[in-house]
Amino acid sequence: MLSALLIVFREIIEAGLIVGIVLAATTGVPRRGSFVALGVLGGVLGACLVAAFAGQLASLFEGSGQELFNASLLLIAVAMLTWHNVWMASHGRQMARELKAAGHEVITGKRTLAALAIVVGVAVLREGSEVVLFLYGIIAQGGTTTSSLALGGALGLAAGAAMSALMYFGLLTIPAHRLFSVTSGLITLLAAGMAAQAALFLQNGGYINILSASIWNTSWLLPEDSVVGRLLHTLVGYSDAPDGAQVLAYIAAVAMMLVLMRMVGKPGPRPMAAE
C-alpha cells in the first residue's frame, strides 16, 4: 500500500505543483479557474489515451516514440511558459506606469491563459498517464492486495493534492506587488527544468549522443528520487547527476527567457495604447 501511495503521490505533486504555480501566476484573472480546469480535464483524458496506446507509442520511431513524445510535450510547455513570462514582462511594466494597475491586472494574463492551460494539460498528461497505467495494472491484477493498493493510490492522490494546495496558498501569502516577480522567477526555473528533462529524453531516445557524461553527482547528498529531491526536480529542475546536455539546455532556457524578457520589458518610447 505504501508503494502505491508513494508512486501516485510523486506523480501527482509533479503535476500539482505546476498547477499551483499557474494558479498563483494568474491571480485575479477572470475565468482562470475554467481555463485551468479545462487544462486538467484535457490532461486526464489525454493521459487515459496515452496509457491505452502506450505499447504502440513505445514502438514508434525505432522504439523511441515515448522519449520523443515526452520531449515534445516538455518543449511545448517550455515555449508556452516563455511566452507567458515575456508577455507579462512587456505588459506588466506598462501597466505599472499607467497607474491603473487594478483594472489592468484583470486584462493581463488573460492573453496567455490559454498557453498556461496548455502547460497544465501537458503536465497532467505526462504524469497522469503513468498513474493511469499503474492503477489500471492494480485493478487488472485482482487478488487480495487490490483493495489495499487502491487505498494507497487514493491516499497518494489526496496527499499530492494537499501538497499542491499548500504550495498555492503559500504563494498567495506573498504580497501582491511581489507575487509577480516571484511567479515569473518560478516559471523561469520551471521552464529551464523542463528543457533539461527534454534533453534527457532526447538523450535516452538516441537523438542526442553528445555531452552524455554526468557533470557532477550529488545523489549522496540529495537523491533525486527522494520526496524533497522530487519536489526540487519539479520546481527548479534539480537533478542529482545531470549530464552536459541537461546542464546546457537548462542554462540556454534561462538565458533565452531572461534575454527575451529584458528585450520586450525595456521601457521604450513607443506608446502601446492599442491593447
Place this chain on the structure above:
Amino acid sequence: MKRLFAASLLLMATPLSGAFADDPIKVTLQNHKFSPAEIRVKANTPALISLSNRDPQAEEFDSPALKVEKVVAGNSSGSIRLRALAPGRYPFMGEYHANTAQGVVIAE
C-alpha cells in the same frame, strides 16, 4: 557540395543506427521479475536493452543510476538505451512492482 550534404546526412543518421556496438541485449519480464536480472555491458560503450514484458500489466523500467524511466506496456516490448557507462553497478527496478522486479546493470 552534394557530397558534403550526403556526408552530413550520413553523420546525422549514424547516431540512430550505428552507435551501438552489438545487438540489443534481450531481457524478459515475467511474473514481475527480470530475467536475466544481472545484465553485463561493456564499459564506456552505449548499449541497447530490448525489454519484453510478458506480464499483462504495464511496467516502468526505472533507474536513477542509469537515468532511465521507460514505460513498457503489458504484453509488448520496448527498447531502453544505455549511455556509455563508467565501470560499476547500476541497479534498476520495475517501479510498479518494485518488490520483485529488481535488477542490476554491470559495466565492466
